[in-house]
Amino acid sequence: MSYEVEAEGYKGPIGLLLSLITSQKVDLWELSVSGLVDDYLNELERMRVLDLEIATEFLVVASTLLELKCRRLFPSQYSGDLDEDFAFFEERDLLLARLLEIKTYRDVSGVFLELIDKAAKSLPHAGMLDEPYASMMPDLLLGITPERLANSLARFAIPELGDFVDTSHLPEHPVSISQVARDLVLKLIDIRQCSFETLMVQASTRFEVVVGFLAVLELYRQARILINQENSLGEIVIEWIAEEFSTDELDEFLENSGFHLAE
């Protein structure tokens, strides 16, 4: 079901195109990317329903082709700047490493398919305890809530097209944005230095955390705080460094940062 490419110099499934080029069986100079795109758009028109897999596969391959072709079209030269050259080589190696990595996973996923096919040929025996032993077992529904039961239907719950917008995830009691931001600033002025987590300890919804984070970014932009994070995903430490706000200044800050808008 892979999309067939019919471009000048090449005809076949698009998935193969990249591997053909890498094994140099198709000359990149000869390949017209615009022809390939036209051909593909026509095909989409014919399919009527967009097939996501074919579409994304095409995009990945086409953008890689474009990148390859661009690199070949530009004359090669050293910039004379050593730093720039190193940066270029580093980028080059990263791209190569990524392509090799994805090729590895793509190859191994073929083995997954074989394993799945093979395993499907072994039919399992599913045994069961008869009475009176079955009723000796603890209740199997222990700890199962109605919500978990409903969630187990998730994979069948495909929303119908044109259905109403589900707003059940929105909080029933909307939080005031300016209130969250105001509380945060006051707390920070009071403690001077603490982690983002401590700062948000009273936040009960994801929404409040997001507002809090935006407020922190705005304070940072205005150079009123310092932010430090030692390592990726590590603790975010926030330190208050500016003068304190007067009430008016605080209101002004909230207004200028747009935090009062959603009242």
Add this chain to the structure above:
Amino acid sequence: MNPQDLALTMKELEAVLMVSAEPISSERISEILHLSIGDAEKALELLSDFYLRHDRGFYIQKVAQGYRYAVPPDLSQVLEKVALAKSPPRLSSAALETLAIVAYRQPVSRSQIADIRGVNSDYVLKMLAARGYIETDTANPKPGTPLYYSTTPLFLERLGLFSLEELPRVEKFAPASDVAEALEASLFEGTY
């Protein structure tokens, strides 16, 4: 039957008994293994004798609807320990999914459930019925009509619900198969 055929028949018979969710009749066995009913019954008898003679941990039990594997009475203590083991078995996700389908779609037939889940669910249904969470519509015992499953009062009690109306609302599921297929086409290619 010559000895070689007999050995193969035994092997196939074991396989049939091992994957059947329900007791299986000698007629059905004869169909599957392309034997006469007489030969199928003879094979069952031979295999049954073989297990008894070798004192195995299971035997072939003849119940009203047919034949099935069962554990002999002298091992009942082991079964008790299985039932009472410290780490009790949990409801599998397949079982929970099936239970949810029955709860939201009741009354629902075996084949409707198989269509929704995409896999045969006989064993899971049997287990859920044995645990008393679902039941079949016994007021409709006409031969040939499919069995319809519904949840039981025990099910409501275990989930702490007063009535089925208290079940959380879910989005419509299992829409017309063409919509589902169009949406899933990007993830799945064909079927076996």
Add this chain to the structure above:
Amino acid sequence: MNPQDLALTMKELEAVLMVSAEPISSERISEILHLSIGDAEKALELLSDFYLRHDRGFYIQKVAQGYRYAVPPDLSQVLEKVALAKSPPRLSSAALETLAIVAYRQPVSRSQIADIRGVNSDYVLKMLAARGYIETDTANPKPGTPLYYSTTPLFLERLGLFSLEELPRVEKFAPASDVAEALEASLFEGTY
């Protein structure tokens, strides 16, 4: 174990396997039969060998960290009519690729997966999670930390693996040096 004890253990082990709905772990077997885990595993191995040696219609399958009775592939064809198992839909290449990344890189975040694949993989991840092949670490609900995906026991079961250690070694699939060189040559030819 002396021969008599061993014979009894085998018999009890058969009974336990016969009544288990899911693959049963050697820990649970050792608890039920009052054996050390080592002895339980040894008994499983002996019984497994015994069935293979005598060419039975079933075998002990080591899958998803447990043991269960199953019918070998050569007989399952005979049984197509009994089991009526509709296999789950086949995974697309995008889904398989994503599954491979989760399997080898777990726990792995959504953005790490997108980085490797070069495309947003949210939809594929959602579907793989709905199919029960992968799950997120729900024990880590800190705000701001990304969700990490891991494979489930069902993933092992579908691939017929006992544990993640049985996954084929990924190093073996690293492209051979000539492929890497060809790729490098076509990517960077003329750039210096």
